[in-house]
Amino acid sequence: MKIFSFLLGLIFSAGALAQQPVKIGMSMPQTGSLGAGGQAALVALRMWVEDVNAKGGLLGRKVELIVYDDQTNAANTPGIYTKLLDVDKVDLLFAPYGTVPTAPIMPLVKQRGLLLMGNFSFQVNHTVKHDMWFNNAPWNDASSWFDGWIATGQKLGGKTIAFLAADQEFAQNLANGARELAKKAGLKTVYDQNYPPTTTDFSSLVRAIRQANADLVFVASYPNDSVAIIRSVNEIGIGNNVKLFGGGMVGLQFTPNMVNLGSLLNGVINYNTFVPGMKYPGIDEYFVRYQKKAAEAKVDPLGYYITPYNYAMGQMIEQAVNATKSLDQKKLADYLHKNEMKTIVGPIRYRADGEWANPRVVQAQFRDIKDKDLEQFKQPGKQVVISPEAVKTGEILAPFEKARK
Amino acid sequence: MLGCFYAAVSIGLSVSFGLLDVPHVAHPAIMVLGSYCTWMLSVRGWDPIVAGVVLMPLFFVLGVLIYRFYYEVFEKRGSDAGVRGLAFFFGLAFIIEVGLILVFGVDQRSVEAAYIGKSFSVGDFRIPMRMVVAFGVALLLTFSLSIYLSKTFTGRAIKAVAQDEPALRLMGANPVRIKQWAFGIATAVSALAGAMLIIVSPVEPAIDRLYIGRTFCVVVLAGLGSMTGTLAAGLILGVAESIVLMQLGASWAPAVAFSLLLIVLGIRPQGLFGR
Numbered sequence: 001m002k003i004f005s006f007l008l009g010l011i012f013s014a015g016a017l018a019q020q021p022v023k024i025g026m027s028m029p030q031t032g033s034l035g036a037g038g039q040a041a042l043v044a045l046r047m048w049v050e051d052v053n054a055k056g057g058l059l060g061r062k063v064e065l066i067v068y069d070d071q072t073n074a075a076n077t078p079g080i081y082t083k084l085l086d087v088d089k090v091d092l093l094f095a096p097y098g099t100v101p102t103a104p105i106m107p108l109v110k111q112r113g114l115l116l117m118g119n120f121s122f123q124v125n126h127t128v129k130h131d132m133w134f135n136n137a138p139w140n141d142a143s144s145w146f147d148g149w150i151a152t153g154q155k156l157g158g159k160t161i162a163f164l165a166a167d168q169e170f171a172q173n174l175a176n177g178a179r180e181l182a183k184k185a186g187l188k189t190v191y192d193q194n195y196p197p198t199t200t201d202f203s204s205l206v207r208a209i210r211q212a213n214a215d216l217v218f219v220a221s222y223p224n225d226s227v228a229i230i231r232s233v234n235e236i237g238i239g240n241n242v243k244l245f246g247g248g249m250v251g252l253q254f255t256p257n258m259v260n261l262g263s264l265l266n267g268v269i270n271y272n273t274f275v276p277g278m279k280y281p282g283i284d285e286y287f288v289r290y291q292k293k294a295a296e297a298k299v300d301p302l303g304y305y306i307t308p309y310n311y312a313m314g315q316m317i318e319q320a321v322n323a324t325k326s327l328d329q330k331k332l333a334d335y336l337h338k339n340e341m342k343t344i345v346g347p348i349r350y351r352a353d354g355e356w357a358n359p360r361v362v363q364a365q366f367r368d369i370k371d372k373d374l375e376q377f378k379q380p381g382k383q384v385v386i387s388p389e390a391v392k393t394g395e396i397l398a399p400f401e402k403a404r405k
Numbered sequence: 406m407l408g409c410f411y412a413a414v415s416i417g418l419s420v421s422f423g424l425l426d427v428p429h430v431a432h433p434a435i436m437v438l439g440s441y442c443t444w445m446l447s448v449r450g451w452d453p454i455v456a457g458v459v460l461m462p463l464f465f466v467l468g469v470l471i472y473r474f475y476y477e478v479f480e481k482r483g484s485d486a487g488v489r490g491l492a493f494f495f496g497l498a499f500i501i502e503v504g505l506i507l508v509f510g511v512d513q514r515s516v517e518a519a520y521i522g523k524s525f526s527v528g529d530f531r532i533p534m535r536m537v538v539a540f541g542v543a544l545l546l547t548f549s550l551s552i553y554l555s556k557t558f559t560g561r562a563i564k565a566v567a568q569d570e571p572a573l574r575l576m577g578a579n580p581v582r583i584k585q586w587a588f589g590i591a592t593a594v595s596a597l598a599g600a601m602l603i604i605v606s607p608v609e610p611a612i613d614r615l616y617i618g619r620t621f622c623v624v625v626l627a628g629l630g631s632m633t634g635t636l637a638a639g640l641i642l643g644v645a646e647s648i649v650l651m652q653l654g655a656s657w658a659p660a661v662a663f664s665l666l667l668i669v670l671g672i673r674p675q676g677l678f679g680r
Contacts, residue, residue: 031502031611197652207530207531235524235535236533260513331571
């Protein structure tokens with residue numbers, strides 16, 4: 001009788017477990033500087049949840065996404081992730097969008113030995129060296145961003161460089177990498193200034209860059225700053241000597257910002273992760289679905305920059321769980337390290353540090369952009385890829401002042 | 406010019422906090438609400454400054470209603486009104502912020518006008534027109550409020566209510582109505598400051614958080630309730646921030662406002678222009 005009760009209990013508890021959803025927890029900047037990108041990314045993640053649940057979920061259990069708004073505030077994320085782990089008891093973790101909100105949770109996930117799917121962070125695992133970190137962003141080191149940018153500048157005869165970077169984790173990581181690369185390339189730094197993230201007006205900084213008379217101007221900024229810097233450059237002018245301007249400006253990839261800035265973007269050469277014309281299996285269908293949902297959710301109407309990579313993050317977890325038939329974080333991490341992932345942004349293979357083995361970040365120049373025209377950004381040719389060489393779609397137009405006209 | 410802009414965004418608070426002693430931490434949020442209302446009129450072809458001026462009477466009414474609620478629920482009931490009022494205004498700020506997110510989303514909004522995106526040159530030195538406009542409006546706003554507060558009966562009553570409420574009552578004026586009127590003016594001024602905010606830079610619903618510390622700092626640095634002092638304090642803060650940014654580095658710039666505040670309060674507790 002006792003054995004019968006035990007077996008019955010076992011069957012019922014196994015049944016109950018099967019009914020429980022697989023909980024995936026994360027914080028996402030839904031307000032603040034990264035809010036626009038974060039809300040668009042959430043639309044993509046929810047699309048993946050919908051899709052995976054339509055296929056029966058993970059290990060026969062429905063997937064549930066638990067999300068909190070971190071307000072783009074790094075101080076909020078450790079508390080949110082502790083709650084996700086200790087109160088919500090999530091099975092898996094996705095990182096918040098961006099370097100700044102992600103950096104403070106790295107010690108926590110390393111200490112607890114947890115798998116963390118990174119979300120467009122730059123070098124947050126550089127010093128932590130967590131072996132269960134996997135970034136969905138198509139880059140690895142600073143060289144994956146700037147080798148082509150700097151080489152293009154040098155081809156144009158550039159010998160001097162100016163740096164302008166926000167005084168926060170992402171921009172400093174990026175700018176430090178770019179500084180080293182510039183030094184290696186033999187470029188002379190004629191201006192190097194960090195600015196506080198609370199800066200409202202960039203006139204005096206742009207004026208100082210203009211006076212420095214640099215050949216190349218590298219900027220690492222967050223969305224609100226990027227828009228303000230472009231406006232100030234338009235008002236103050238950056239000087240006739242400048243051959244390249246841009247590099248690491250977050251926010252110039254968001255459709256609302258592109259539409260708002262319009263022709264002011266012309267000539268800027270900035271990093272991007274997807275520009276119209278790039279082809280991956282399933283990506284066109286994804287954008288058709290995303291754009292319909294984005295219109296309903298009033299978020300980035302095109303969603304080229306971050307959203308497909310968020311969908312891909314879900315696809316990678318799905319592939320790893322289905323292959324290992326487990327939610328064991330060590331097994332999943334092991335699988336992600338050893339196998340190529342098939343996603344809507346193409347195949348992804350990871351290096352030991354959890355960054356992409358074959359980065360695909362591009363530097364593209366805005367061309368012939370008109371004011372107040374969203375549709376133009378769907379066309380190839382409005383963002384001409386100038387590096388890397390393998391995916392180049394055109395030659396650079398320089399100097400910057402000429403390209404702006 | 407940046408300093409004048411700081412003064413313009415602080416001047417409403419100088420009335421509500423400086424003169425009325427109301428812990429109005431929702432002031433920057435109301436200003437951002439003004440920016441979004443300006444944006445709504447701007448996309449219909451209105452000039453942002455004109456839109457800001459047109460919005461002032463509506464915001465005046467909003468201010469009167471907010472104060473009336475604050476008075477009935479908190480101020481009227483006792484001595485701990487300040488602390489509870491602080492919670493009320495924090496709540497109000499969050500409601501405004503979340504409301505803006507629900508209605509407009511989190512994307513940045515900006516306006517267009519003939520003077521935005523243009524600059525004029527003095528030799529090789531270019532000055533953005535939007536900052537000149539903000540500078541001009543800030544000056545106009547400061548001097549108009551100064552004259553109103555010193556030359557009109559209601560203005561003097563507003564100053565009096567800050568100094569001696571029972572005495573004002575003995576003079577036959579109703580302090581609550583005077584405060585209500587003053588809070589309305591402070592909120593109306595926020596509408597114009599909001600218009601200037603969206604002229605100077607694009608706005609998003611959470612941008613008010615950037616201004617909470619700065620505006621309170623300017624008002625206290627100036628000396629509570631001093632309009633010309635607010636202008637001077639804004640200028641000092643703007644210049645000091647720029648110098649520190651260039652000379653000491655970016656990390657020190659956000660500390661400028663509060664360092665200045667500590668130094669000034671240490672030497673002159675009533676603020677630079679306080680009596």
